[in-house]
Amino acid sequence: MNEIIDLDENSGVIICQAGCVLENIDKKLEGSGLMVPLDLGAKGSCHIGGNVATNAGGLRLLRYGNLHGNVLGLEVVKANGEVIDCLSTLKKDNTGFHLKHLFIGSEGTLGFITKVSLQCPPRARSINVAFLGLQNFDKVLKTFRKAKEDLCEILSAFEVIDSTSMEFAKETVGITSPIGDYPYYLLIETSGSNPEHDADKLYKFLDLVLVKHLALNGTLATEPAKVNAIWAIREKIPEGFKHSSVLCYDFSLPLSKYFDLVEDMRNHMGSLAKKVFGFGHLGDGNLHLQIEVNEMSKEVRDHVEPNVFERVKQMNGSISAEHGMGFLKANYLSFANPPSKVEMMRNLKSMLDPKGILNPYKVFPWTYS
Amino acid sequence: MNEIIDLDENSGVIICQAGCVLENIDKKLEGSGLMVPLDLGAKGSCHIGGNVATNAGGLRLLRYGNLHGNVLGLEVVKANGEVIDCLSTLKKDNTGFHLKHLFIGSEGTLGFITKVSLQCPPRARSINVAFLGLQNFDKVLKTFRKAKEDLCEILSAFEVIDSTSMEFAKETVGITSPIGDYPYYLLIETSGSNPEHDADKLYKFLDLVLVKHLALNGTLATEPAKVNAIWAIREKIPEGFKHSSVLCYDFSLPLSKYFDLVEDMRNHMGSLAKKVFGFGHLGDGNLHLQIEVNEMSKEVRDHVEPNVFERVKQMNGSISAEHGMGFLKANYLSFANPPSKVEMMRNLKSMLDPKGILNPYKVFPWTYS
The missing domain is CATH 3.30.70.2190 (Alpha-Beta Plaits)
Structure with a gap:
């Protein structure tokens, strides 16, 4: 699952299996003067299939755009074993619904991505x-x-x-x-x-x-x-997190309110927190909010959550910019989305994975089996 | 339906109603040093809702990317009247399935787009x-x-x-x-x-x-x-098409075979065609193939179609790069897509519009009512 299948140097499109490590794809492209349009700290170990399944954003989204723009095609295996072949390498293709986007960011709950085709920009000099x-x-x-x-x-x-x-x-x-x-x-x-x-x-x-x-x-x-x-x-x-007790959050916020949340949470935490601080990809509105505490306790957690999520929601932000819902935020699905969206997600899940066998307990707080 | 609802100059995000004319949105942005990330010949009359519904590509996709990358949010009305609020203005938001992409390029057959939020790049100097x-x-x-x-x-x-x-x-x-x-x-x-x-x-x-x-x-x-x-x-x-009889096609092709199709069709048409020629957005692999004939007849059409579509398919191209399936190509849905994709499209259509009342006879060759 870690083979590079094809590289078209004229169009700058690479096709690879989902198990390819992001950095290895980038190395393969280097000789052609191309690069992967995605860069993140974990590039030496993360797989392109996982990047696509989680709609990874990373450091340079501001410049190269998101995966919905850069993924040209996917091969996906459905829960029933059927293969959905959306492995196009074309930049323009309007011959029906754009199905591949359903799987980008679905965290593996709608289908299993097996192959990816990516458009690759010229490598910066x-x-x-x-x-x-x-x-x-x-x-x-x-x-x-x-x-x-x-x-x-x-x-x-x-x-x-x-x-x-x-x-x-x-x-x-x-x-x-x-x-x-x-x-x-x-x-x-x-x-x-x-x-x-x-x-x-x-x-x-x-x-x-x-x-x-x-x-x-x-x-x-x-x-x-x-x-x-x-x-x-x-x-x-982030390396400092290993040496201290820090609650870490990954939010998107409108730029005008970007640091208001840090100040609000500092006031809210009072003496319960040692430090409340923020850094992040401001160019994408993505704030990493951190709350350093003396000791991680239920009292501290209960004081932070869901309060912090409510504040983000009031500010029209997102409670998960890059990191997805996974296990930890699955219970917040209905909090983060209006009922009409949650119902549509449920219907899609039922349609594509009626037995709930794909990445169970992720995204959805309910089980399906 | 033609109001601009909000412009956030810091993040470069505009929210507008679906009936806004593309050029009017661009004019609104001019004062802020921003531009719409989409430009096409019809900009003076086309509506942004239609652009999104048809996943319009245009002249500068090469530089600014496609609508899946640039549309940050949509408000969509389902066939049952329910409003799906995906009108995010955030560049990073991984809190569930990325539903809005289902409506981009669905040609109005899955839902009716009422509002659009777009990320807008700096205007070129x-x-x-x-x-x-x-x-x-x-x-x-x-x-x-x-x-x-x-x-x-x-x-x-x-x-x-x-x-x-x-x-x-x-x-x-x-x-x-x-x-x-x-x-x-x-x-x-x-x-x-x-x-x-x-x-x-x-x-x-x-x-x-x-x-x-x-x-x-x-x-x-x-x-x-x-x-x-x-x-x-x-x-x-293209203005010349008004003065002659020309069969016009909009294909995507791998770059290595881009002009092979023109040559192949010239040979195939022989004396039935006056001229066979091609031009287009090579940067996106998008070829506009044209066949000029003395007179448009059934004989001519039958000689061209489906032969030309079969050639495009053999070359791993797309029979509709930008123009969608609409009425004219609806009968080719199963030709252009493998059975597993067509089945998934049918299931989505049944899920979102079970009575088939949204833009009937488009995309799908079957009726649903």
Whole structure:
């Protein structure tokens, strides 16, 4: 189940079996000047079938789009053993319902993905990163809009970190900001085809945000080692979770309310929490909210949940941006979706897996067998 | 049904009613430096609800992606009058099945789309166009790969026209090539945020394809009037259909076989056709095949169909890239899809519209009432 079946270098389309590790597909593409349009921390171990089944988002969705846009075809085995052949390699195909999308993000509960065809963009020739310190969230949003305008087609990541996240990282894994302490930090990445143009855009952008006092301080990296060093600041924050008791959440929120949730939960938790902090893929509205506590107890959990989910819902956010419903959130299916959607999901599940044998107890809180 | 409900300038997300005309949405976005991620000839009259229901592709899918990637949410009315609220504005939301995709491209047969939320990219600040003449299709493909590598993030259209298309355009609407006569022509458009960088990329690209003898001749336009004049060459070809009898087809084909179909059909038609020619969005594998005949007769039609569809199928192409199944191709549903997919479509139709009252006789050749 881990074979690459075909690579069409002209159209930039790869077909592979579902068990291929994401990084291995990317390595296969490297020689053709292509890349997988999906990148995430687990790329060295995750399988493309699982990525598709969970509709993985990752770091560069902002630039390369989501899997509904990038998956051209799927082969899926239904609960009754029947194979659904949607393994198209065509970018435009309107010959009936677009069935493959039902399986993207269904967490394996509607069918078992066995083959995937993906459209693959050209591999970036230059990757640059800026790291900025900012005074308040209003300036974070203004900087985001400016980045979309001026870095536009080369903007590939826009990550935010609040000061408490940085304090947490310092205490747990010894990471510090390379530019001093600020209320908010931004990691802005560009990926493009022309190193000279890309660096010029990013230098000018950095100049502008400093001159306009959107950012208080900033640094820029164009060499791979320095780029990696800056990314390590962002990526090592979750490593601190091993050294402390942290409740971790993965939400989507409208940008105007993105950090309100962190502040609200800080007030709500009071002395029950050591730290409440947030970081995430701001470019996609995706916030990782973290609540560090002295000890994980039922009292703490009950104080957080479902309260935090209710707040997210009130803000028109999503209680699971990337991580899906799985076991842990299956009981929140009816909370996160209006009755008409839940009924349609139930009908689809009954239609495709009437005996409930596919990934049971996931997504749905009811059993079907 | 033609109101714009909300525009979030921070996240670049617009919510509108389904009856909004595509061009009006784009005008609304202009002031915020945003654009609709979809552009097609009919933009002045087509409705966004129809665009979504037919999964419209258009001219710049190559750059901005398809509607499955760009539609963030839908409100849909089911056949029983129940409203399905999938009107999310979030880029990442994995809280259950991704139901909205069922309605994208279902041609109104599963539900009636009433509201749409769309993610909108930054508006391009510079649009440039190159027009090239090439000797053979192998060089067309090599030029495409080079364009993807070197123009990469700013490549927004890659259109091909064969010499017979140009002859037809000359005879019917008086259009001629501005660079002399060649077997193949390419119209390559770039859209970007930095006019200087964009022009530099395109000039260097043009130099390179001429020096490497991929193209025999070429011209470049950076001023809007000249850009429009070059686009007019491509866009006016279909106007010739009003002055002649032409059978028009909209196929997707693997790039390696893209023009084989034109040659095959030329041989197949023999003296029954005046001209067989092809042009289209090569960047998306989308070929518009045209067969000009002296007179439209049953004999001619029977000679073309289903033969041409069988050829497309043999080449692993799609018999309807953009135009859907509608009335005209409904009878080909089982031809274009394997039995397992057709059965799943029937089951979905029965589930969502058991009385068959939604857009009857479209997509499905059977009636349900």
